[in-house]
Amino acid sequence: MSMYAVSLFLLGVFGFSAYGQPDKGQNGKGPIWNATMTDLLKRDLFQGYDKFARPAQHSDTTNVDLAITVRYVHVDDKRFMLTVHGWLKMVWHDEKLKWNETEYKGLTMLYLADHELWQPDITLFNSAVGNTLDHYGNSHSIAYCSGTVLWVPPAQFIVYCNLDLTHWPFDTQMCHLILGSWTSSGDQINLTAIEETVNGDTLGVDGSEWKLLKVETKRKVTFYACCDEPYIQVYIYLTVSRLSATYYSAIVLPTIGMVLMTLSLFWLSPHTQERMVLSATILLLICIYLVYFSQRLPATGSNTPLIVSFYSYHLILVVLAIIMSVVTYNLASLKKPVPWYIQNIVRGPLGYILGVHHQQVGYTVEMSGEDEIRSYDDTREERGMLPTNQPGKPWAAIAAALDRFLFFFYVLVFFCLALRSAF
Incomplete structure (x- = not known):
C-alpha cells in the first residue's frame, strides 16, 4: 500500500515538472518567440531606470536646446488671445541612455514612448488656459546611442496678447510665448534656443487669416525673491499680419x-x-x-x-x-x-470757385404796383428786369x-x- 502511494507521489511530481516547462519549438532548443536586438537593448537600458529622476548627477546641469516650427496661427480679436499650432523641438543628453552599437548589431537609435523615459517639464508660462501643464500629448522620442534624445511633439499654445487694433483690419500684431521648466532651476535645466531652426515657418496652412512674418527668440534669466538660484525662460516673439483681401x-x-x-x-x-x-x-x-x-x-x-x-x-x-x-x-x-x-460774395471770386457766378442773383423792388427782380448779367455787367413769376x-x-x-x-x-x- 505504501509503495502504491509513493508511486502516485512521484508521478505527480514529474507531471507537474513537465507541465511547468516552457513550450519548446520543433528543435527543442528555445521558445518559439525570439527577442530582437531592440528588446534586448531596452531591457538592458531600462533595468532600474527611473523616468522621474533627471538623468544626470545632481551637481550637473542638463542642457535642453529648444526650437519651434509654427504651422498655424490665429488671433481672437474679441478675447485678445493668440493660438499657435506647431512643433516644439527639444534636444537633451541622457547619461542613462548610452550604449555601444557594436554590441547590439549596429543598432544606433530607439523609439521610446513618453512614459518610458525622462522628459523636461517645459511649460508655457503665459498660457491663457491654466487648467493643464500638458501641452504635448503622448508623442514618442528618439534616443541615440550617444545619449542624445530628440523629442518633437506637436503642440498647441494659447496665450493672451496685447493687441493694437488701431489699423484693423490691416493690422500687424506681435505676441510672445514664455517657455521654461516648471519645477527646475537654471542650475538643473539650462534652456537654449536653437537659432538656425527657430524660424522654420515653411509649413503654413493655406486659407489662414493670418500670415507669420517673423519669429524671434530671447533667453532671459530671472531671480525670484524666494530663491537664490536662477530660473531660465525662453521668450518666443511672433509677428503676424492679417490677410485683408476679404x-x-x-x-x-x-x-x-x-x-x-x-x-x-x-x-x-x-x-x-x-x-x-x-x-x-x-x-x-x-x-x-x-x-x-x-x-x-x-x-x-x-x-x-x-x-x-x-x-x-x-x-x-x-x-x-x-x-x-x-x-x-x-x-x-x-x-x-x-x-x-451776399450778392457781392456770390458774384465775387468765391462764386467763380463754387461755379455759381453765372446764376442770376437779384433783389425785389416795387414799380407801378408790380414786383420785379433786377438781375445782373455776369459777363456784360448790365442790369435787366425780371418779372416776379419766379x-x-x-x-x-x-x-x-x-x-x-x-x-x-x-x-x-x-x-x-x-x-x-x-x-
Whole structure:
C-alpha cells in the first residue's frame, strides 16, 4: 500500500515538472518567440531606470536646446488671445541612455514612448488656459546611442496678447510665448534656443487669416525673491499680419461708395425728395456697419480702430448734411430780397470757385404796383428786369452756392479722415 502511494507521489511530481516547462519549438532548443536586438537593448537600458529622476548627477546641469516650427496661427480679436499650432523641438543628453552599437548589431537609435523615459517639464508660462501643464500629448522620442534624445511633439499654445487694433483690419500684431521648466532651476535645466531652426515657418496652412512674418527668440534669466538660484525662460516673439483681401472688398470698397453717395447729396436740388431718401439710405448703411464692428471687435481696448472712427465721423457728417438739406430747402424758398453783401460774395471770386457766378442773383423792388427782380448779367455787367413769376429764384442760387461750398468742405474732411485712417 505504501509503495502504491509513493508511486502516485512521484508521478505527480514529474507531471507537474513537465507541465511547468516552457513550450519548446520543433528543435527543442528555445521558445518559439525570439527577442530582437531592440528588446534586448531596452531591457538592458531600462533595468532600474527611473523616468522621474533627471538623468544626470545632481551637481550637473542638463542642457535642453529648444526650437519651434509654427504651422498655424490665429488671433481672437474679441478675447485678445493668440493660438499657435506647431512643433516644439527639444534636444537633451541622457547619461542613462548610452550604449555601444557594436554590441547590439549596429543598432544606433530607439523609439521610446513618453512614459518610458525622462522628459523636461517645459511649460508655457503665459498660457491663457491654466487648467493643464500638458501641452504635448503622448508623442514618442528618439534616443541615440550617444545619449542624445530628440523629442518633437506637436503642440498647441494659447496665450493672451496685447493687441493694437488701431489699423484693423490691416493690422500687424506681435505676441510672445514664455517657455521654461516648471519645477527646475537654471542650475538643473539650462534652456537654449536653437537659432538656425527657430524660424522654420515653411509649413503654413493655406486659407489662414493670418500670415507669420517673423519669429524671434530671447533667453532671459530671472531671480525670484524666494530663491537664490536662477530660473531660465525662453521668450518666443511672433509677428503676424492679417490677410485683408476679404476685408478690403467687404469694408473699404463699400466705404468709398458711401463717401461718393454723401458727396452727391450736394448736387441734388434742395426741393427733390430723392435728397432725403439718399441721406436716410446712407445713414442706415453706416449704422449697419457700426453694428457689425461692435459684434466683430472687443468692446474694451486701449485703441479704437481707425475704420470705426471713420464711420463714426461719417455718421456725424451725414446728420449734418441732412440738417443742411433742411436749411437749403428753406433758403431756396425765400421770397424776400437778397442782401447786397451776399450778392457781392456770390458774384465775387468765391462764386467763380463754387461755379455759381453765372446764376442770376437779384433783389425785389416795387414799380407801378408790380414786383420785379433786377438781375445782373455776369459777363456784360448790365442790369435787366425780371418779372416776379419766379419767386425764390435768387435765393435758390444762394442755396446752390451753399451746397457747392459744403461739397468742397466735405471733400476736404473725407480726405483728411482717409489720410488719418491710412497712417
